[in-house]
Amino acid sequence: MNDKPLIEAKSLFCERDDRVLFESLSFDIHAGEMVQIEGPNGSGKTTLLRILSGLSEAYEGEIYFNGEDIASARAEYFSNLLYLGHKPGVKAVLTPVENLVSYTACRVNRSGAEIEAALAKVGLNGYEDVPCHSLSAGQHRRVALARLYLSDAPLWILDEAFTAIDKAGVKTLEQLMAQRVAEGGTIILTTHHELSVGGGLRKITLGTGAIA
Amino acid sequence: MTVIKKSGPDAGMIATLIAVLKRDLTIAYRRKQDLANPLVFFIIAVSLFPLGVSPDKSFLQEAGAGVVWVAALLATLLSLDGLFKSDFDDGSLEQYVLCPQPLFLVVLGKVIAHWLVTGLPLLLLSPVLGVMMFLSGEQIKVLFVTLLLGTPVLSLLGAIGAALTVGLRSGGVLISLLILPLYIPVLIFGTGTVNAAVSGVSTLGFLSILGAMLALALALSPIATAAALRISMSN
Numbered sequence: 001m002n003d004k005p006l007i008e009a010k011s012l013f014c015e016r017d018d019r020v021l022f023e024s025l026s027f028d029i030h031a032g033e034m035v036q037i038e039g040p041n042g043s044g045k046t047t048l049l050r051i052l053s054g055l056s057e058a059y060e061g062e063i064y065f066n067g068e069d070i071a072s073a074r075a076e077y078f079s080n081l082l083y084l085g086h087k088p089g090v091k092a093v094l095t096p097v098e099n100l101v102s103y104t105a106c107r108v109n110r111s112g113a114e115i116e117a118a119l120a121k122v123g124l125n126g127y128e129d130v131p132c133h134s135l136s137a138g139q140h141r142r143v144a145l146a147r148l149y150l151s152d153a154p155l156w157i158l159d160e161a162f163t164a165i166d167k168a169g170v171k172t173l174e175q176l177m178a179q180r181v182a183e184g185g186t187i188i189l190t191t192h193h194e195l196s197v198g199g200g201l202r203k204i205t206l207g208t209g210a211i212a
Numbered sequence: 213m214t215v216i217k218k219s220g221p222d223a224g225m226i227a228t229l230i231a232v233l234k235r236d237l238t239i240a241y242r243r244k245q246d247l248a249n250p251l252v253f254f255i256i257a258v259s260l261f262p263l264g265v266s267p268d269k270s271f272l273q274e275a276g277a278g279v280v281w282v283a284a285l286l287a288t289l290l291s292l293d294g295l296f297k298s299d300f301d302d303g304s305l306e307q308y309v310l311c312p313q314p315l316f317l318v319v320l321g322k323v324i325a326h327w328l329v330t331g332l333p334l335l336l337l338s339p340v341l342g343v344m345m346f347l348s349g350e351q352i353k354v355l356f357v358t359l360l361l362g363t364p365v366l367s368l369l370g371a372i373g374a375a376l377t378v379g380l381r382s383g384g385v386l387i388s389l390l391i392l393p394l395y396i397p398v399l400i401f402g403t404g405t406v407n408a409a410v411s412g413v414s415t416l417g418f419l420s421i422l423g424a425m426l427a428l429a430l431a432l433s434p435i436a437t438a439a440a441l442r443i444s445m446s447n
Contacts, residue, residue, distance in 0.1 A: 087303025105231030
């Protein structure tokens with residue numbers, strides 16, 4: 001393991017509606033780690049992930065990515081990051097292919113064949129040209145998950161990525177994440193599923209102040 | 213495979229701009245009925261004037277340019293609420309904010325798409341409405357040029373308001389209040405140009421000011437809109 005942490009959070013503080021979600025929260029995340037953010041509903045898991053992804057600036061403290069403050073090295077941080085939030089970010093009137101094309105266009109160069117292969121991997125073979133509003137909720141989510149197969153970003157932040165996904169889908173996803181981590185990728189996630197990714201899953205618990 | 217990139221995104225800036233533009237135009241094409249809304253409003257608002265106020269030729273000639281401009285302004289205002297709303301609701305906006313490209317490029321692409329589907333149809337229809345208001349050929353020509361310079365400014369400025377209010381439950385009224393003061397100068401110089409043409413004064417000065425407004429808005433408003441979007445995403 002590299003000595004220099006990939007993500008370094010220093011004394012994070014965040015409050016929402018006069019309620020302190022977390023204070024003096026510090027942690028290091030190294031490359032090749034899978035970290036699960038735990039805590040009861042309302043403990044600030046999503047807020048923390050939004051802060052870590054650079055989406056939310058409503059916090060105090062410092063976050064460093066590879067030694068650089070994420071607020072100042074934004075473009076560099078974003079080109080190394082894949083974030084999947086509660087909202088899938090899939091446009092209902094567009095087809096899965098069009099959705100992925102517009103997602104990849106401003107990030108990495110991906111050919112049409114690669115996009116179709118990614119859709120096949122999430123089980124959307126044959127749905128490439130169907131508008132997303134006629135897909136089910138799970139399939140909708142799968143369009144968003146296809147981004148994981150197109151991404152070469154070293155850091156993934158996944159907020160409740162398993163929502164509406166069936167058992168077989170969850171299994172495939174767990175395999176993908178395990179493989180990713182084995183290759184040196186880093187994953188920060190929240191989920192209410194019991195993850196079966198073997199050892200190496202670190203947990204950060206919110207709401208109690210304890211950090212494992 | 214998991215190398216940390218130091219050089220920013222692979223994709224080019226122009227490619228990003230074109231991708232955003234293409235996506236928004238495809239979405240607009242799939243939702244044609246939303247597209248017609250501002251246009252129908254524009255036609256109805258202008259055509260109600262002769263019925264409601266006076267069908268008198270001299271009155272319409274005098275008020276015509278102003279009526280067309282006010283209707284175009286309100287039609288644009290009407291369409292602004294949707295500029296970022298649906299992207300915000302389904303999470304696409306989050307992905308754009310996290311895009312390694314400068315956010316103002318994405319904004320610029322969206323605003324150009326917005327103008328192409330709302331401003332441009334208004335512009336193309338304005339000569340027909342000008343004829344209805346008994347405007348002379350010269351006046352219609354000047355009106356067309358002022359709208360050509362003015363409607364992009366309306367879209368660009370409106371985007372700032374739309375971005376500031378996108379996170380609010382009901383931002384519709386607030387956009388109007390925020391943006392209307394910024395629209396007033398555009399309206400004044402827009403109608404002023406046509407009036408100058410009527411009284412035989414050179415319109416060049418007025419048109420230059422409108423052009424300057426367009427240049428200023430084009431340069432600064434995408435940056436302001438991008439900053440406003442980041443603030444809206446923070447909550």
